[in-house]
Amino acid sequence: MSTQADEAAELSPPRGRILRRIATYAPSSVVPAVLTMVTSVIFTRLFTPAAFGVYGLFLVVATTAKLVATTWVTQGTGKYLPAATTVARRDEVKRAIFLSLVLVLVVEGAVGLLAMVVSYPISSPVNQGFLLPVLLFAVLTSAFEIVGNVFPAEHRAREYTTYKLIDSVATFGLRLLLVSALVRMDVRLMFWSVALSNLVLLPFMWRGAGLPSLTRTWSVFRSASSRRATWTVAAFGFPMTLWFFSSILLDVGDRYVINYFLGAAPVGIYDANYRLIAGSVAVLVVPITITLHPYLMGISAKADTDHIGSVIATIVENLTLVGTVAVGLTYVFHQDIAKIMLGEKFREGSLVMPVVLAGVFLFNVGTFTHKPFEIVGRTRPMVAFGAAAAATNLIACFVLIPVSGYVGAAYATLVAYSLYTVGVGVLGQRLIAWRLAVGRLLLRLVGIGVGTAAIWALRAGLMAVLPYWWALFLSATVGGAVGGAVVLWLMRRSHPED
Numbered sequence: 001m002s003t004q005a006d007e008a009a010e011l012s013p014p015r016g017r018i019l020r021r022i023a024t025y026a027p028s029s030v031v032p033a034v035l036t037m038v039t040s041v042i043f044t045r046l047f048t049p050a051a052f053g054v055y056g057l058f059l060v061v062a063t064t065a066k067l068v069a070t071t072w073v074t075q076g077t078g079k080y081l082p083a084a085t086t087v088a089r090r091d092e093v094k095r096a097i098f099l100s101l102v103l104v105l106v107v108e109g110a111v112g113l114l115a116m117v118v119s120y121p122i123s124s125p126v127n128q129g130f131l132l133p134v135l136l137f138a139v140l141t142s143a144f145e146i147v148g149n150v151f152p153a154e155h156r157a158r159e160y161t162t163y164k165l166i167d168s169v170a171t172f173g174l175r176l177l178l179v180s181a182l183v184r185m186d187v188r189l190m191f192w193s194v195a196l197s198n199l200v201l202l203p204f205m206w207r208g209a210g211l212p213s214l215t216r217t218w219s220v221f222r223s224a225s226s227r228r229a230t231w232t233v234a235a236f237g238f239p240m241t242l243w244f245f246s247s248i249l250l251d252v253g254d255r256y257v258i259n260y261f262l263g264a265a266p267v268g269i270y271d272a273n274y275r276l277i278a279g280s281v282a283v284l285v286v287p288i289t290i291t292l293h294p295y296l297m298g299i300s301a302k303a304d305t306d307h308i309g310s311v312i313a314t315i316v317e318n319l320t321l322v323g324t325v326a327v328g329l330t331y332v333f334h335q336d337i338a339k340i341m342l343g344e345k346f347r348e349g350s351l352v353m354p355v356v357l358a359g360v361f362l363f364n365v366g367t368f369t370h371k372p373f374e375i376v377g378r379t380r381p382m383v384a385f386g387a388a389a390a391a392t393n394l395i396a397c398f399v400l401i402p403v404s405g406y407v408g409a410a411y412a413t414l415v416a417y418s419l420y421t422v423g424v425g426v427l428g429q430r431l432i433a434w435r436l437a438v439g440r441l442l443l444r445l446v447g448i449g450v451g452t453a454a455i456w457a458l459r460a461g462l463m464a465v466l467p468y469w470w471a472l473f474l475s476a477t478v479g480g481a482v483g484g485a486v487v488l489w490l491m492r493r494s495h496p497e498d
Contacts, residue, residue: 027161032164035168035171035172037276037279039175040276040342041341042176043175043190044342044345045343046343048268049272049345053266055190056255056272059191060252060255060256061134062134062138062141063248064245066138066145067245067248068245069107070142070145071245072100072233072234072238073097073100073146073233074146074149075241076096076100076233077146077149077153079236080093080096081094081153094150095220095223095229097146097233098220099226099230100146101143101146101147104143104146105143108139108142109139116131129188133189136195137191137192137195140198141194141198144167144201147206147209147211148164151208159208163208166201170197170200171194239379239383242386246383246386246389249393249394250363250393250417253394253397262401266405266406268346269345269346270349270352270409270410272342272346273338273342277356278356278360280326280330281364285364305433308371308375308432309432309435310434312369312372312434313434313435317437319361321486322361322487323357323358323362325448325482325486325487326357328448328452328455329480330353332456332459332475334351334353336472337350349406351407352406352409352410355407355413356410359418362414362417363417365421366417369422370385371428372429373428373431375431376432378431381428385424389420392419393416396412396416397409397412451482455475455482459471462475
């Protein structure tokens with residue numbers, strides 16, 4: 001009886017436990033985001049937009065390779081490990097994760113080496129120097145992603161946060177050491193810093209996650225139950241890989257269109273502003289999604305569609321309100337953010353900040369509006385909408401970028417994210433009904449709009465009568481207080497069990 005009670009408590013944790021988990025996960029996104037911002041402060045003052053643009057293009061390739069290689073495993077982990085209610089079942093899922101990880105490392109390494117051999121002779125000397133670090137970056141971050149995903153799937157928030165913090169601090173420290181005058185000013189060392197940090201942490205994470213040792217690969221593979229479990233993970237995860245590939249095109253495809261029309265320097269300006277402001281979304285959203293995704297997968301086993309629908313509606317409404325506050329404040333202070341956080345040659349791109357933030361927030365809302373499909377295992381509509389949104393983004397980029405430059409890329413991405421979020425949200429109602437209180441939501445959005453206009457007027461008025469830094473400090477303090485009050489009010493007023 002006590003075991004059943006514990007399992008029930010895990011599937012329906014009280015408000016305090018939900019909020020504690022979110023608070024525990026918060027440093028795993030807050031600290032990396034802060035260090036990313038500090039990285040932008042330093043390295044956009046050290047490198048030219050062109051050099052930063054080349055780095056950004058290679059980072060797109062490496063990140064895409066990693067996500068395509070790992071998504072099917074991490075999605076299967078998030079689906080089946082939280083729902084494993086016995087030790088035997090959890091061990092079986094972990095053996096499947098282990099076999100999947102070995103397959104990823106072998107295939108990714110082989111394909112990467114082949115790509116190096118083929119591309120090396122036809123690459124410029126500058127690009128040749130990127131090939132090895134990018135390959136190691138992709139392979140090691142893939143392993144880090146798969147192993148690290150076990151901890152939130154088992155609600156082990158403290159361990160996950162600890163490893164993420166150590167990795168973020170180590171990466172930042174290595175970047176300061178390597179990509180500086182102490183060694184040499186070489187943007188390629190940005191990849192080496194991540195690869196080295198992941199390489200050192202992986203053995204500790206591997207043991208902590210409870211995965212089998214690599215020496216047991218053959219014995220695990222010989223187990224029929226392990227192979228069946230691996231196939232189950234793959235059957236669920238591979239369609240999600242197609243969806244994630246579409247989401248990658250939505251997120252980074254515009255960089256190559258910008259490069260095609262405008263060259264590497266505008267890519268660097270756009271990418272620096274994009275990554276800086278998108279990191280702020282991680283601060284607000286990642287702790288919530290890491291906590292609530294396993295929770296939703298857990299309660300889905302109870303088939304209580306009314307409760308699931310209520311949880312989804314609550315999350316969507318609150319994320320929409322938090323996102324609107326963040327976009328409004330970014331619109332008011334985007335020039336100030338760029339002045340503080342970016343080198344002078346990158347600051348002109350601050351116009352894209354509020355648009356990028358709106359798009360990234362909409363995408364995160366979409367990861368919950370599509371939950372009905374994910375819960376019932378019908379991922380084809382998600383893939384179809386993702387492909388349609390990605391195609392819309394690329395077409396809009398080719399139309400808008402020649403006319404309005406990289407600002408057009410930001411608006412193209414916003415339109416594509418909106419298409420996906422609304423499309424899957426409407427269609428998913430047929431599977432699990434969830435309803436927003438539209439009138440209440442619109443009223444609150446209007447209130448946020450009025451508050452944003454008041455903060456903008458306050459900033460403009462203070463700038464006219466006070467020195468710049470005093471005016472910025474006072475207006476940003478008021479804006480931050482208002483935004484923080486809204487977030488705290490939402491946390492106190494509603495939660496998934498309401």
